[in-house]
Amino acid sequence: MAAAQDSILADLTEMINAVLGDFATDQVITMDTTFRDDLGMESIDVVSLAGRLQARYGDTVNFAHFVAKLDLETVGELRVGQLVDHIATSLEGDGVPAGSR
Template sequence: MTTTQPSGPAPAGAGDEAAVLAELTGMIEQVLEGYELDDTEITMETRFGRDLELESIDLVTLAGLLQDRYGSAVNFAEFVASMELEEIIELSVGRLVEHVCLCLKAEGRD
């Protein structure tokens, strides 16, 4: 996997799903650095638990990267807290991408 580290303000069109997916993929790859998942393709359908085998500490790391990238516009902890356990277990990259896009649009950063 290649690792990218998003930084700075969100670019124009940050509410675009393709752009957010690309940024989120870089963050996930950064979290997964050192894991043996080099052949795993990250798509909108990829599940954090089942496909990427992320543990709770990995999600905390991802939450920190989201905070660094998007600031208070995207609150991962609040997003997850609104879910039932089964939803958390089945959380997909696509659902998080949609959440980020909605948050950025609400902040006027689309």
């Protein structure tokens, strides 16, 4: 699943940079990058990211369901890798190889 994760991370990085626009940092986004502390994403940014995920992956990747399972503290410390893993798992559960979307 490493190749699929790399592909998803690249897609997610593009989405994050599009959401942050001029506020995007020059830092490299990795699996350990946190949305709040490292990227400075606010809740409105996360909502915008959720919309982009919906547009990219459709109903297969349910971001709201993923976040609903987390407590408030965990959401604040959410790492990009956790979302990448969720996307990969969701796509595999749909029967579509994650790297082929």
